[in-house]
Amino acid sequence: MAEAAQEMLLVEAARNDPHAFDALYERYVRRIYRYALAQLHDADEAADATQQTFLRAWQSLKRYQADHSFAAWLFGIARHVISTMRSARPATVSWERVPEEAHPLAHTGNPETVALLHESQTRMQQLLRRLTPDKQELLALYRDDDLTVAEIAVILGKNPETVRKQIARTLKTLREHYHAANQ
């Protein structure tokens, strides 16, 4: 609650002083970029989506109402931006477009371990790719540690309990397929 109040102070400050928007930007830029990267699988596009998200947020900051968290509002903007970008390009995107530097495990450990992990991750990404776009989006939001299920529900315009069940169901399905693929 204290954090929400603190964040509202940041929003109020940014409304009156554009420089104060920097604090909100610093707080969220990595989270929005991660979300965009998980959805778009392209570093350049994710960066572009992130910039557009913050630009729109900054332009419409005066319209933000504290009915929901700022995070939910910002991710909602990001969702719209990403959706627009996705609709403007071919439906299928190769997972190979995920930049190599986005695979932190590729730079650590001995080559054999790294190869195994990389193989495992590639398998997982292939399974993720088979999910429907709405389930992929659900997991992209769930990846953000700091987003609560309630906030994800606001972003998606769904009931929190429905979202909770969908997350559990999607993860379980994915886990079963992952086990099956590993055996």
Added chain:
Amino acid sequence: MPPTNDRYQRYAESLGEPVTDDLRAFVDGLDAPFIAPVLPDALARFTPSAHLRDQESRTMSLPPKEVLPANAPPLRADRSPRSRVSFGLVAALVLVIVVAGIFATKQAHLPPGSQGPQAVRTPTPMATATPSPTQILPPTKVYVRCLTISLQQPTSAFTNCAVVPSATRVPINSLVNFIYCYTADIPLPSALINKVTAPNGQSVYAPGTLQPGQPLCDDSGTHVDQKGQYTVQIYWNSGADAGGQTDPATDPTWQLQISAKFTVV
């Protein structure tokens, strides 16, 4: 930054399972590519409009004066005439140079519209290759924030590229339009080059000079006559007149700001 225990716990609760090595492996596979991606330079700071202009950000936008070579193009033409006056006393000369330098720097950073008459910017094909002076430049991907590929021709340069639907597949023999918009704190004057590389590897350049007071978007068109993937790249150079330069991909004074691809079918 690897996933934290809290993170594993979050998944464990959703799945109704305890945290085990197996679950950790599952979460790692699911999330690792997106947990700690390197934040691109483009996102190093937020520069949305002229409202964010201040002395500090303007200073950050320019290369330090001391790294500019003697033959570097002036950042602003109307420097104080006092800087050209010769004085007998060394101390006085140093003082005047310092004052003139500060004055010229301030002139170079005035907001759009507050400087002299606007120059007309028309992208033209590149001519001869002349190396640019070597400079140490600020971080890349700061000034050009979007690039949109459109079949509309001609498209108004005043159009915000963020609101134009972008095309990724276009029919052969189309006229393709590239709209690119840049942030308000781009140092002015400075130069941009639009480089279009065809599937056969050949490139066409369209350089343009940005002057104060001009709109924050520009466009450039090309005719596509080869099937396959084209690449569009926008390079930036702080030089006031960088037209007719060498290949921006190999000239270090040019910095890649943004790129996009489209396919001709």
